[in-house]
Amino acid sequence: MAGPNSRRNTRCQRLRLRPVVPRPLAGQNLGGTDARTEEPHQPSRPRHARLAEATARAAVIPLALYIHIPWCAKKCPYCDFNSHPARGQIPEADYVQALLRDLDFELAQAPEARPLTSIFFGGGTPSLFSGAGIGAILDGVAQRLAFAPGIEITLEANPGTAEAQRFRDYRAAGVNRLSMGVQSLNDRHLKALGRIHGADEARAAVAMARDAGFDNLNLDLMFALPEQTLAEAEADLRGLLALAPEHVSYYHLTLEPNTEFAARPPTLPDSDLAYEMLERGQALIEAAGYAQYETSAYARPGRRAAHNLNYWRFGDYLGIGAGAHGKRTLDGRVLRRARHKHPKTFMETAGSAAGVQEQRAVDGAELAFEYVLNSLRLHEGFALADFRARTGLADTALEPALGRMLSKGLLERDGEVIRPTVLGRNHLNTLQMEFLPS
Numbered sequence: 001m002a003g004p005n006s007r008r009n010t011r012c013q014r015l016r017l018r019p020v021v022p023r024p025l026a027g028q029n030l031g032g033t034d035a036r037t038e039e040p041h042q043p044s045r046p047r048h049a050r051l052a053e054a055t056a057r058a059a060v061i062p063l064a065l066y067i068h069i070p071w072c073a074k075k076c077p078y079c080d081f082n083s084h085p086a087r088g089q090i091p092e093a094d095y096v097q098a099l100l101r102d103l104d105f106e107l108a109q110a111p112e113a114r115p116l117t118s119i120f121f122g123g124g125t126p127s128l129f130s131g132a133g134i135g136a137i138l139d140g141v142a143q144r145l146a147f148a149p150g151i152e153i154t155l156e157a158n159p160g161t162a163e164a165q166r167f168r169d170y171r172a173a174g175v176n177r178l179s180m181g182v183q184s185l186n187d188r189h190l191k192a193l194g195r196i197h198g199a200d201e202a203r204a205a206v207a208m209a210r211d212a213g214f215d216n217l218n219l220d221l222m223f224a225l226p227e228q229t230l231a232e233a234e235a236d237l238r239g240l241l242a243l244a245p246e247h248v249s250y251y252h253l254t255l256e257p258n259t260e261f262a263a264r265p266p267t268l269p270d271s272d273l274a275y276e277m278l279e280r281g282q283a284l285i286e287a288a289g290y291a292q293y294e295t296s297a298y299a300r301p302g303r304r305a306a307h308n309l310n311y312w313r314f315g316d317y318l319g320i321g322a323g324a325h326g327k328r329t330l331d332g333r334v335l336r337r338a339r340h341k342h343p344k345t346f347m348e349t350a351g352s353a354a355g356v357q358e359q360r361a362v363d364g365a366e367l368a369f370e371y372v373l374n375s376l377r378l379h380e381g382f383a384l385a386d387f388r389a390r391t392g393l394a395d396t397a398l399e400p401a402l403g404r405m406l407s408k409g410l411l412e413r414d415g416e417v418i419r420p421t422v423l424g425r426n427h428l429n430t431l432q433m434e435f436l437p438s
């Protein structure tokens, strides 16, 4: 078991609004669509019976859509997302067409009868796109796929690109949720983070969003910023809560490889101070009426993020755009695809097999690991019936780690439901790694 410092490190996990997808595991089958292998926990039955069962199982797995917009006004020094500084005019119209070609390619691989339960425009900075551009994408998607009643459509917005008319146009186009990267309300820290906005602009962007009719807002805030004190972290959070968002993402700034901060690290609060910021922050957010439901996510009642919940519950999602990842359950197996990361390469290849940079089937022990990697981030944990339904594996695929973690008190069992205990949440990385295939 990890020591006390590790407790702090593991608790302060970085926000992951993208699904958790581990790198391919050494020694596993990483083949493409033709590399089918038997799943060891499947009982021996005729292939057609297994296929029918798998098709029925996939039909009830929810389907979401992720759309990546890869440009930003400039690159933030801490950012390891697939974002590229916009140089000159963004080729918005060409990119919209490339996205729709990409979606056509994806659907040509296997048609979809499932309606979309959520759509997420992530980046990058999707708010660099015009309302007309976002509307054209949504219209194109609606011509190809059904929307479930009450579909959540989120767009990530940078307060530095906020414009009142643009927000109204997004709302008119069908976007019903904005996610804003506020990150801090202290101008000194915003500057240290290389953000293109100040605190006043962030407050103004929230007011513009409300005026435009958005009644569902997520605000991102980071802590453990360069030379940040506990009092400053608290002041940031109080200022953010005063803006009354429906959802808060409160997360730890970490140094990621291949970023400017990794090359020239700023002075950051030590792990004890970062842990205090986390604990104090959690208490403040919960006292303001939000319930924590995931490592970094807090929501007012009924306002949990449907799109992110689908990732963490191991639902399916199509991923279109530069560097986008998708996960689909097809013919009883989970298939992951990733597009080329560079916008130019993506636009040149979108709509053909050449647009796919990586494709692999996930099964057996690797699939069980991916499932727990996502679902154990949720305080609610998972039901064993869901594990079976979404992976096609038997409960025994979780052993011996499940029994070991139950007996050590990192997991608890309530009938069919397995959830992390407070101890397990404090040691989340350790807990997840217990399920790593040997």
Ligand code: SF4
Binding pocket: 071, 072, 074, 075, 076, 079, 080, 081, 083, 123, 124, 125, 158, 181
């Ligand atoms: S605005 Fe967001 S996506 Fe763009 S560089 Fe900064 S952190 Fe990365």
